[in-house]
Amino acid sequence: MNLVTNNKWIGQRTIRPDGMDKVTGRAQFAADTTMPGMIWGKVLRSPHPHARIRSIDTSKAEKLPGVKAVVTSKDIVDFPIEKGAVMLGIQDMRWMCRNVMARDKALFPGHPIAAVAATTEAIAEEACKLIEVDYEVLPWSIEIDDALKLDAPILHEFNKFDGKPSNIVGRLEHKKGDIAEGFKKADIVIERTFTTRPVHQGYIEPHACLISVAPDGKTTIWSSSQGQFMVRAMTAYLTGIPQSDIRAIPAEIGGGFGGKTIVYLEPLATLLAKKSGRPVKMVMTREEVMRATGPTSGSKSTVKIGATKDGKIVAAHGTFYLQAGAFPGSPIRGAAGCSFTPYDIPNLLSEGYDVCSNRSKVAAYRAPGAPIGAYAVECVLDEVAEALKMDPLDFRLKNAAKEGTKAAHGPVFPRIGYVETVEAAKASPHYAAPLGDGNGKLRGRGVASGFWFNAGGESSAQVNITEDGNVVVTTGHPDIGGSRAGIANICAELLGIDYRRVSVIIGDTQTVGFSNLTGGSRVLFASSMVVTQSTEKIIQTLRERAAKIWEIDPEAVKWENGAAHPASPNAGQFEPLTLEELAEKAPAMGGPIGAGVQLNTQGADGGFGTHVCDVEVDVDLGIARVIRYTAVQDVGRAIHPGYVEGQLQGGVAQGIGWALNEEYIYTKEGKVDNPGFLDYRMPVCSDLPMIDCIMVEIPNPKHPQGVKGVGEVPLVPVMAAVANAIYNALGKRFYALPMSPPKVLEKLEAPMQEAAE
Amino acid sequence: MTELRYLAPDTLDEAVGAFAKAGSAARILAGGTDLLVQMRSGVLKPGVIVDIKKIPELTAIEQTADGGFRIGAAVSGMALAEHRNFGKVWPGVLEAVNLIGSKQVQGRASAGGNLCNGSPAGDSVPAMVAAGAIVTVQGPDGRREMKVEDVPAGPGRTNLKPGEILVSFTLPQRPPGSSDAYLRMIPRTEMDIAVVGCGVSLTVKDGIVTSARVGLGAVAPTVLLVEDAAKALIGSKLDDAALAKAASACSAACRPIDDKRGTIAYRIKVAGVLLKRTAAIAAQRATGK
Numbered sequence A: 001m002n003l004v005t006n007n008k009w010i011g012q013r014t015i016r017p018d019g020m021d022k023v024t025g026r027a028q029f030a031a032d033t034t035m036p037g038m039i040w041g042k043v044l045r046s047p048h049p050h051a052r053i054r055s056i057d058t059s060k061a062e063k064l065p066g067v068k069a070v071v072t073s074k075d076i077v078d079f080p081i082e083k084g085a086v087m088l089g090i091q092d093m094r095w096m097c098r099n100v101m102a103r104d105k106a107l108f109p110g111h112p113i114a115a116v117a118a119t120t121e122a123i124a125e126e127a128c129k130l131i132e133v134d135y136e137v138l139p140w141s142i143e144i145d146d147a148l149k150l151d152a153p154i155l156h157e158f159n160k161f162d163g164k165p166s167n168i169v170g171r172l173e174h175k176k177g178d179i180a181e182g183f184k185k186a187d188i189v190i191e192r193t194f195t196t197r198p199v200h201q202g203y204i205e206p207h208a209c210l211i212s213v214a215p216d217g218k219t220t221i222w223s224s225s226q227g228q229f230m231v232r233a234m235t236a237y238l239t240g241i242p243q244s245d246i247r248a249i250p251a252e253i254g255g256g257f258g259g260k261t262i263v264y265l266e267p268l269a270t271l272l273a274k275k276s277g278r279p280v281k282m283v284m285t286r287e288e289v290m291r292a293t294g295p296t297s298g299s300k301s302t303v304k305i306g307a308t309k310d311g312k313i314v315a316a317h318g319t320f321y322l323q324a325g326a327f328p329g330s331p332i333r334g335a336a337g338c339s340f341t342p343y344d345i346p347n348l349l350s351e352g353y354d355v356c357s358n359r360s361k362v363a364a365y366r367a368p369g370a371p372i373g374a375y376a377v378e379c380v381l382d383e384v385a386e387a388l389k390m391d392p393l394d395f396r397l398k399n400a401a402k403e404g405t406k407a408a409h410g411p412v413f414p415r416i417g418y419v420e421t422v423e424a425a426k427a428s429p430h431y432a433a434p435l436g437d438g439n440g441k442l443r444g445r446g447v448a449s450g451f452w453f454n455a456g457g458e459s460s461a462q463v464n465i466t467e468d469g470n471v472v473v474t475t476g477h478p479d480i481g482g483s484r485a486g487i488a489n490i491c492a493e494l495l496g497i498d499y500r501r502v503s504v505i506i507g508d509t510q511t512v513g514f515s516n517l518t519g520g521s522r523v524l525f526a527s528s529m530v531v532t533q534s535t536e537k538i539i540q541t542l543r544e545r546a547a548k549i550w551e552i553d554p555e556a557v558k559w560e561n562g563a564a565h566p567a568s569p570n571a572g573q574f575e576p577l578t579l580e581e582l583a584e585k586a587p588a589m590g591g592p593i594g595a596g597v598q599l600n601t602q603g604a605d606g607g608f609g610t611h612v613c614d615v616e617v618d619v620d621l622g623i624a625r626v627i628r629y630t631a632v633q634d635v636g637r638a639i640h641p642g643y644v645e646g647q648l649q650g651g652v653a654q655g656i657g658w659a660l661n662e663e664y665i666y667t668k669e670g671k672v673d674n675p676g677f678l679d680y681r682m683p684v685c686s687d688l689p690m691i692d693c694i695m696v697e698i699p700n701p702k703h704p705q706g707v708k709g710v711g712e713v714p715l716v717p718v719m720a721a722v723a724n725a726i727y728n729a730l731g732k733r734f735y736a737l738p739m740s741p742p743k744v745l746e747k748l749e750a751p752m753q754e755a756a757e
Numbered sequence B: 001m002t003e004l005r006y007l008a009p010d011t012l013d014e015a016v017g018a019f020a021k022a023g024s025a026a027r028i029l030a031g032g033t034d035l036l037v038q039m040r041s042g043v044l045k046p047g048v049i050v051d052i053k054k055i056p057e058l059t060a061i062e063q064t065a066d067g068g069f070r071i072g073a074a075v076s077g078m079a080l081a082e083h084r085n086f087g088k089v090w091p092g093v094l095e096a097v098n099l100i101g102s103k104q105v106q107g108r109a110s111a112g113g114n115l116c117n118g119s120p121a122g123d124s125v126p127a128m129v130a131a132g133a134i135v136t137v138q139g140p141d142g143r144r145e146m147k148v149e150d151v152p153a154g155p156g157r158t159n160l161k162p163g164e165i166l167v168s169f170t171l172p173q174r175p176p177g178s179s180d181a182y183l184r185m186i187p188r189t190e191m192d193i194a195v196v197g198c199g200v201s202l203t204v205k206d207g208i209v210t211s212a213r214v215g216l217g218a219v220a221p222t223v224l225l226v227e228d229a230a231k232a233l234i235g236s237k238l239d240d241a242a243l244a245k246a247a248s249a250c251s252a253a254c255r256p257i258d259d260k261r262g263t264i265a266y267r268i269k270v271a272g273v274l275l276k277r278t279a280a281i282a283a284q285r286a287t288g289k
């Protein structure tokens, strides 16, 4: 399957450039930075899920010795609702300005009300307690069903749905054919409703920043994010400081998974630094991360699928309600747009509803929305295949989308690799292996597929040849998944030199051109395009330089193995000129050698994956454990296979957590009851088997190295694969996540009821 | 802002003196794996910390003349695991202590801290209760002994008097054919808190259980000694009927709450399941079969 055979570095598991720093603890994360004169910022947060803020009195806090500045929403630039959307990527600044600091209403427990900077963290905390807030406590709702009730408290009174004030703040649909006609042709129709709980991205590094504002307004931000340019732009919007005065320096990042594509602390710390004249550092506690930063949506989905006896899907209807949290913007596009996309379905209606409720505003989480939708669709497909007595992979093959299939969300597919992922799953040693004896525990196997759009977008790179003939590549995307290692492989390949001679760094906002967020599985796709073009320009320069020295035509010079050679014997007999030699001669031959390219990259192809999961259930305790897992994915081309596998394995690990234990639990008062890693249970190493990866490589023809995004697809199929495996083990279906021990045991002890449904 | 004083006396008398003098503002520090977490989260703000790890008696493991063991209250899990003999005699107590946290936590965490922290879910406590451990405490009024099950008073509270420090656990000598075991139910495989924990210690002679003790954790405000479960086991061959009776006794003893970690129904059911499994392991160890 590997079409790439003769490369020296592309496809190699080279040593990661950030590895040594990370294992020795030298890597600088946002919380590691300090500055002379630095003071500490803390946030006062709402204790209420929903309350009108009548007044805020900060005078006592300001008088506390050691306090240097206090800010409230008055200090944040307002984006009035009636003036319409001000978008930055997928974020509307009207919501962002209200999310970083509550304006008229506090909309979730943990919503920032004010921020204080003081000489110590303890004084800042003490000062927060001295701030007097007069709240008018309002009724609230958190769960989707509650938020949709007729008498539900409305978060945003201006919002209307069907002409009435509503918490439904958005709707989208994708449509193809006519589902009413389609379902008429079906021999079998299955409709089910599913719920999932909000889950957090679970990055290990809490949000942190250090910000200095000089008296002339020049602002420097050290922070950990998935986009230094996003940090700069949002901070500029929310503080009124022009972007040209803000230098956002990306720190090494300890995980983001989408959750660091928006800001929380940076605008507050900037304003505190500006007011106090001192550098301000802010570091969230884990509790703050859990209460006030975006988890992804909880959901309620209904999926109906109709098929003919011979296994052809004739119609499907999906309705996906996703919690947005306090402000509009849940990932309904991913849920409605991705869930049915692996299949060629003639009649399809896929609807997404964006529902506000009194919990923290959601942030992106790996393939936002897609895993939620796929969970429902892939579980129903499993039931349909069972009813048709078809192997679930054969059923998927029979209905698979291929080149030429029109997806409901718009595109007609080019050459895609979905079929190959299903075939590879079928041919895998895993799918052929017997389940084995569970020694009293019940075992089962499930499969599921998934799709994610992937993305291109803006990227910039600068490639420079150093005076000693080595290479420095600067790109503009925080590296959260191995992009530096991938770029080094590509650049070394093109230049024909050892990859260790290529140093890849992430530039800050004032030293490299605009580069969009690290998100959407776009970074290696987009940045390798600009790095490739930059490197090709450099190779052209190197050929010209050699031609000049040899006094021949540049066209008669070829670049090979890190040196210029005469293209053919006709061009003349010359000793090759190496990169080092040309670098040494550069001052005399036209000056420094370097090139930069900036593009809005196009041509990102979507990604498909198919997973096989084995579980073992302890039926007396209700504990389900994944004992074997194989993730198959069309990865385009694995530039650095180790990192691609890391992406697949990481996505699967997160999905297993989502399936089995992770969930936001709320108290009767509407507060998160498990804001820490003890009771918010992500899987630990020993919970997981080694996750096997099968990388199918169908190169993207629109990309110089064939790259497709790989970072998000691997989370999409997981919850359905686990749920289908648990059904296979127990003969009982679960329609809600997580399938945690008390819930599994409750189901096992319940009298048989499914048969009747 | 309040100041924090840290003391690390070399003798128990000094420690008791300093601890009693500082009154309610003081806290004892053993491994600190509960105390420091509580301080960082703002639950506790002690004015004085008395570190007991410099006191030889509190970090010693001794085999007593009659073949029992005395374990200092501040002995870390790792130190106990490295003792050449302890784990052979009390494998259940050792596995319970070693279940606490991770390798890093094991280097600090003590059975004394686990008991004095007062959590009904502390892993070593049901095993210590099953083992019939006696604790020695010392305070301003001198030394006294208590049964380990009498130490917890409720979540986060103990029956130690003001100024009293837990000094050591004493485990009795074991007749031939004796062993113990501890199992806990957690949703994950490690780094988790027991939803139910069960310790069983028993002696088997000619296939018949001659003595037994059962400790149950996380199902009531304190760790329980379940005498009815022990009674069901004693005199039996650990046949299904006896195990079922003991399991029902465990379920009946539960006075759990519904919380984020488990429901009442779940905990009651699991208590019985764990009793059966733990007793089977203890018996297998005791008889070598």
Ligand SMILES: Cc1cc2nc3c(=O)[nH]c(=O)nc-3n(C[C@H](O)[C@H](O)[C@H](O)COP(=O)(O)OP(=O)(O)OC[C@H]3O[C@@H](n4cnc5c(N)ncnc54)[C@H](O)[C@@H]3O)c2cc1C
Pocket (backbone or CB within 6 Å): B027, B028, B029, B030, B031, B032, B033, B034, B035, B036, B037, B052, B073, B074, B099, B100, B101, B102, B105, B108, B109, B110, B111, B112, B113, B114, B115, B116, B117, B121, B122, B123, B124, B164, B165, B166, B167, B191, B192, B193, B194
């Ligand atoms: C990551 C992590 C994982 C954990 N996992 C588990 C687990 O799996 N199971 C489990 O049961 N616990 C677990 N814990 C909790 C904790 O590690 C245990 O309770 C441990 O046994 C506490 O021992 P310590 O020596 O660290 O106690 P410390 O924190 O030093 O003390 C705990 C409390 O007891 C008091 N105290 C300590 N010694 C004495 C004494 N001799 N006399 C009087 N009072 C005293 C202290 O003042 C304090 O209030 C975990 C903790 C962490 C941080």
